[in-house]
Amino acid sequence: MKNVYYVGMDVHKDSIRMAVLQGNERSTVYEGTYENDIPKVIRRLKSFSQKGPVITAYEAGCMGYTLQRSISQAGIECRVILPNKIDRLSINRIKTDARDAVLIARMIKHNEADTIQIPTQDDEAARDLLRCREDIKAELQRTRYQLSNLLLRQGHHYSGTTNWTGAHKAWMKKLEFPRAPQREAFDQYFCHMMEIEARLERIEASIIFLAQTEQYREKVARLRCFKGIDYLTALACVCEVGDYRRFPSAGSFMSYLGLVPSEHSSGAKRYQGGITKTGNSHLRKLLIESSWHYRYRFAANAALKERRKGMDEMVITYADKAIHRLQKKFAKIVYKGKSAKMAVTATARELAGFIWGMMTERYC
Numbered sequence: 001m002k003n004v005y006y007v008g009m010d011v012h013k014d015s016i017r018m019a020v021l022q023g024n025e026r027s028t029v030y031e032g033t034y035e036n037d038i039p040k041v042i043r044r045l046k047s048f049s050q051k052g053p054v055i056t057a058y059e060a061g062c063m064g065y066t067l068q069r070s071i072s073q074a075g076i077e078c079r080v081i082l083p084n085k086i087d088r089l090s091i092n093r094i095k096t097d098a099r100d101a102v103l104i105a106r107m108i109k110h111n112e113a114d115t116i117q118i119p120t121q122d123d124e125a126a127r128d129l130l131r132c133r134e135d136i137k138a139e140l141q142r143t144r145y146q147l148s149n150l151l152l153r154q155g156h157h158y159s160g161t162t163n164w165t166g167a168h169k170a171w172m173k174k175l176e177f178p179r180a181p182q183r184e185a186f187d188q189y190f191c192h193m194m195e196i197e198a199r200l201e202r203i204e205a206s207i208i209f210l211a212q213t214e215q216y217r218e219k220v221a222r223l224r225c226f227k228g229i230d231y232l233t234a235l236a237c238v239c240e241v242g243d244y245r246r247f248p249s250a251g252s253f254m255s256y257l258g259l260v261p262s263e264h265s266s267g268a269k270r271y272q273g274g275i276t277k278t279g280n281s282h283l284r285k286l287l288i289e290s291s292w293h294y295r296y297r298f299a300a301n302a303a304l305k306e307r308r309k310g311m312d313e314m315v316i317t318y319a320d321k322a323i324h325r326l327q328k329k330f331a332k333i334v335y336k337g338k339s340a341k342m343a344v345t346a347t348a349r350e351l352a353g354f355i356w357g358m359m360t361e362r363y364c
Contacts, residue, residue, distance in 0.1 A: 004022070006106075007020050015034065017033050019102040054077065058080060079115045081104065123238075223238070227322070262275065275345060287351055290348070318357070333346055
């Protein structure tokens with residue numbers, strides 16, 4: 001369309017580079033750099049909207065969706081595009097904000113930009129809480145590693161079978177150190193670990209409370225019928241994806257999570273490698289963790305039966321179907337001599353398909 005303005009923006013913490021293409025023109029009609037002040041950016045975009053329709057876009061990144069929501073509320077279309085889908089030629093060794101802005105403008109002009117699903121503000125808030133929990137868990141693992149290394153350097157070896165249990169912590173409290181600085185170091189690590197564990201318990205309680213709210217209760221309850229999925233993973237599946245119907249098939253959802261094999265084929269030769277690992281890495285990690293529960297072949301245990309109380313019989317039947325299929329899948333791959341990690345990844349891929357079917361109500 002002749003009067004449509006395509007605005008590409010390269011967004012940074014302090015500045016926004018803007019490039020504008022009009023209609024069928026090959027060269028830009030405007031380029032400029034602004035400070036990252038949303039009202040000023042909107043005023044500039046409105047100056048173009050008075051002349052014709054405006055379509056804007058910027059790359060997804062650490063700046064989030066505040067800019068997109070503000071521009072959309074002003075009545076101007078704004079898209080957020082996938083950064084790994086921007087085609088930068090390898091022969092072009094010059095990368096600047098100005099060139100990136102022009103490239104984004106040309107991509108939306110030719111409808112070549114893959115946009116991402118913008119989460120609701122409630123989903124984004126829940127997702128931030130879930131990722132905060134992951135950061136706390138990573139900090140706990142790091143502190144435990146530091147504490148265990150300190151004990152090993154002093155020749156203290158725990159003879160029990162499992163670390164970080166109540167018995168293990170009681171054993172650590174009774175340890176003696178020859179020097180006061182070493183005792184001080186142990187106390188600092190140990191107290192820091194206990195503090196992080198308390199924080200982790202509090203945030204997990206908050207996540208469970210959020211998952212039981214009216215907004216998420218029904219969807220979370222359905223997902224909890226699967227073996228290996230409880231409140232944390234179920235809420236993440238709901239908040240990270242949003243509308244599952246935007247995926248036309250289970251395979252497309254598996255591809256979105258990066259759980260499908262990579263491929264490099266040419267002519268008569270076909271080579272398939274490891275999984276692509278594209279898309280949502282946080283959710284992919286959670287599904288792989290859940291899939292370890294399908295290592296052993298047994299029916300629903302007491303905890304799973306408790307989670308299924310009051311659920312529709314068709315939902316339970318569908319979840320049981322997943323248990324039988326996934327346990328068989330894991331065992332079949334292991335019996336072929338493949339590694340358990342490869343088996344659990346393949347199981348996670350099929351678990352993603354069952355989750356897609358549950359959330360799109362394909363179990364009916």
